Amino acid sequence: xxxxxxxxxxxxxxxxxxxxxxxxxxxxxxxxxxxxxxxxxxxxxxxxxxxxxxxxxxxxxxxxxxxxxxxxxxxxxxxxxxxxxxxxxxxxxxxxxxxxxxxxxxxxxxxxxxxxxxxxxxxxxxxxxxxxxxxxxxxxxxxxxxxxxxxxxxxxxxxxxxxxxxxxxxxxxxxxxxxxxxxxxxxxxxxxxxxxxxxxxxxxxxxxxxxxxxxxxxxxxxxxxxxxxxxxxxxxxxxxxxxxxxxxxxxxxxxxxxxxxxxxxxxxxxxxxxxxxxxxxxxxxxxxxxxxxxxxxxxxxxxxxxxxxxxxxxxxxxxxxxxxxxxxxxxxxxxxxx
Amino acid sequence: xxxxxxxxxxxxxxxxxxxxxxxxxxxxxxxxxxxxxxxxxxxxxxxxxxxxxxxxxxxxxxxxxxxxxxxxxxxxxxxxxxxxxxxxxxxxxxxxxxxxxxxxxxxxxxxxxxxxxxxxxxxxxxxxxxxxxxxxxxxxxxxxxxxxxxxxxxxxxxxxxxxxxxxxxxxxxxxxxxxxxxxxxxxxxxxxxxxxxxxxxxxxxxxxxxxxxxxxxxxxxxxxxxxxxxxxxxxxxxxxxxxxxxxxxxxxxxxxxxxxxxxxxxxxxxxxxxxxxxxxxxxxxxxxxxxxxxxxxxxxxxxxxxxxxxxxxxxxxxxxxxxxxxxxxxxxxxxxxx
Numbered sequence: 001x002x003x004x005x006x007x008x009x010x011x012x013x014x015x016x017x018x019x020x021x022x023x024x025x026x027x028x029x030x031x032x033x034x035x036x037x038x039x040x041x042x043x044x045x046x047x048x049x050x051x052x053x054x055x056x057x058x059x060x061x062x063x064x065x066x067x068x069x070x071x072x073x074x075x076x077x078x079x080x081x082x083x084x085x086x087x088x089x090x091x092x093x094x095x096x097x098x099x100x101x102x103x104x105x106x107x108x109x110x111x112x113x114x115x116x117x118x119x120x121x122x123x124x125x126x127x128x129x130x131x132x133x134x135x136x137x138x139x140x141x142x143x144x145x146x147x148x149x150x151x152x153x154x155x156x157x158x159x160x161x162x163x164x165x166x167x168x169x170x171x172x173x174x175x176x177x178x179x180x181x182x183x184x185x186x187x188x189x190x191x192x193x194x195x196x197x198x199x200x201x202x203x204x205x206x207x208x209x210x211x212x213x214x215x216x217x218x219x220x221x222x223x224x225x226x227x228x229x230x231x232x233x234x235x236x237x238x239x240x241x242x243x244x245x246x247x248x249x250x251x252x253x254x255x256x257x258x259x260x261x262x263x264x265x266x267x268x269x270x271x272x273x274x275x276x277x278x279x280x281x282x283x284x285x286x287x288x289x290x291x292x293x294x295x296x297x298x299x300x301x302x303x304x305x306x307x308x309x310x311x312x313x314x315x316x317x318x319x320x321x322x323x324x325x326x327x328x329x330x331x332x333x334x335x336x337x338x
Numbered sequence: 339x340x341x342x343x344x345x346x347x348x349x350x351x352x353x354x355x356x357x358x359x360x361x362x363x364x365x366x367x368x369x370x371x372x373x374x375x376x377x378x379x380x381x382x383x384x385x386x387x388x389x390x391x392x393x394x395x396x397x398x399x400x401x402x403x404x405x406x407x408x409x410x411x412x413x414x415x416x417x418x419x420x421x422x423x424x425x426x427x428x429x430x431x432x433x434x435x436x437x438x439x440x441x442x443x444x445x446x447x448x449x450x451x452x453x454x455x456x457x458x459x460x461x462x463x464x465x466x467x468x469x470x471x472x473x474x475x476x477x478x479x480x481x482x483x484x485x486x487x488x489x490x491x492x493x494x495x496x497x498x499x500x501x502x503x504x505x506x507x508x509x510x511x512x513x514x515x516x517x518x519x520x521x522x523x524x525x526x527x528x529x530x531x532x533x534x535x536x537x538x539x540x541x542x543x544x545x546x547x548x549x550x551x552x553x554x555x556x557x558x559x560x561x562x563x564x565x566x567x568x569x570x571x572x573x574x575x576x577x578x579x580x581x582x583x584x585x586x587x588x589x590x591x592x593x594x595x596x597x598x599x600x601x602x603x604x605x606x607x608x609x610x611x612x613x614x615x616x617x618x619x620x621x622x623x624x625x626x627x628x629x630x631x632x633x634x635x636x637x638x639x640x641x642x643x644x645x646x647x648x649x650x651x652x653x654x655x656x657x658x659x660x661x662x663x664x665x666x667x668x669x670x671x672x673x674x675x676x
Binding site: 106107108109149152155173175201205223227233234235244269282286302303 | 413502
């Protein structure tokens with residue numbers, strides 16, 4: 001495994017961003033979001049997504065110069081147009097606006113249309129938690145999942161993020177509404193390993209743990225079967241309707257042209273209703289009760305969402321951040337040519 | 339199957355409520371919520387829950403005279419104390435307050451502590467949708483579910499409700515974060531029928547579709563395994579922290595004494611950001627794309643959350659509302675004695 005120091009990862013990504021024509025301060029922010037995602041162990045949505053991001057810029061789906069603009073709003077709720085700008089920067093701007101609205105009104109919301117892949121959704125949950133706020137946000141995606149009861153993909157795997165600020169480490173849920181991503185299925189299929197639980201249907205229409213069979217049928221499961229299917233659908237409805245943007249069924253199916261997404265960002269400022277110390281004690285009580293549960297496997301303590309992230313971050317800062325050698329060489333090679 | 343006209347169901351419940359000492363207008367509202375839940379086919383949370391509600395009043399867990407009070411707030415976010423009042427009335431009052439806040443600020447939120455079982459969560463989603471608003475709400479519950487990786491129950495099956503207003507019928511997701519409730523497991527076990535998908539672990543720790551084996555192990559599954567587990571945990575954290583109320587691990591384990599719940603009610607007024615007709619068109623487009631999906635079973639069209647509710651409501655208004663004969667006799671017998 002190739003590991004590189006965080007600063008080197010960041011610097012290399014920054015140079016690559018500048019080469020794409022992104023303005024300096026925005027390039028720094030975009031590189032930071034990519035680098036932190038890989039640093040935190042969310043390998044699928046950091047450096048490894050960079051080639052797809054470059055393709056999306058090259059084919060015109062992402063306009064690196066566009067910035068989001070407010071197009072409507074009242075009080076604590078606003079509608080913004082992402083103008084097909086850079087997905088992670090648009091998302092960060094929108095969450096920051098929701099945070100500002102929440103600081104004024106207790107709660108704030110931004111519905112964003114016309115944006116691009118936000119990469120790691122957890123980034124925007126962390127962004128709010130680091131400022132002491134709770135956050136709920138989600139995005140729609142291209143149609144990559146059959147709804148429950150269907151064989152053809154009509155819903156997205158629309159990730160949902162819920163973030164809870166906590167002095168001892170923020171708790172951040174970042175879950176796609178599919179049980180396994182196509183990326184995860186490919187990994188299991190490549191290793192010839194069975195999925196830990198049913199992940200989809202085979203070509204005969206039976207539930208299976210065989211990742212290759214699911215890749216063949218293109219019928220991965222929504223998380224919780226009918227539950228994740230319904231959740232994904234209503235998230236698409238809320239995002240597209242409030243933003244006035246595209247719904248999943250209207251988004252191009254080519255992943256490098258997946259553009260015009262609709263997203264929701266909600267922030268809640270707890271200082272408007274209570275005391276931070278009291279809330280922190282409540283959080284500690286909940287996590288302590290979780291830690292005190294009897295583990296199914298004595299070697300595996302029960303974890304809260306985001307706990308592994310904090311461990312991986314520490315490890316990767318200490319040992320260097322793991323990178324895919326091929327992608328790393330490609331990006332650092334390109335960048336050194338600048 | 340015994341079916342009774344809706345008006346008779348409502349009238350009988352109303353008389354039963356009055357016998358419990360509930361004030362007239364509140365009794366009417368409480369009876370209406372119970373009756374509508376059964377009318378809409380959510381049989382587990384309407385009339386069939388009434389005996390447990392009576393027990394909760396009798397043992398002092400529910401104070402029929404208590405009404406919720408605001409204890410803190412700023413702008414669009416408020417914290418209310420439910421004072422151990424009637425769960426469905428407290429929830430309705432809280433959602434109505436969130437709706438009022440949303441009408442003023444675009445978005446509004448109420449965190450409610452110290453309340454009781456809200457019965458059918460979808461009621462409060464419908465309440466907002468009928469007034470043209472979107473809603474997100476959830477509750478915590480007693481600990482009835484092992485977290486992913488644990489064998490002992492530390493999380494609740496915390497239901498999540500997301501409601502989308504729509505001219506042609508509101509779309510209302512109302513999902514518990516367990517894959518199957520204990521009520522559903524009991525039904526399958528009684529009929530000796532296999533669950534359609536894995537519903538939990540057996541005593542040997544293997545995933546199973548055998549409902550009786552899951553009842554024996556007391557290890558039902560979170561919906562989506564680790565996903566529903568994480569979702570349930572963060573919902574408990576947000577509800578308890580923002581309301582300053584109890585978390586799942588602090589709630590009494592006896593279902594008739596399940597009290598002091600924490601709940602979140604968010605409402606969004608779409609008129610503050612866009613045009614209702616445009617949004618309705620977006621909704622129709624999404625549902626049309628769902629209907630156009632190829633069904634796995636040609637006889638079963640793909641449905642949206644809440645679609646079955648509308649069909650059952652129509653059928654039950656036409657044919658009479660199905661009631662459990664034993665519970666019906668008990669309640670109507672008691673009520674006629676007043």
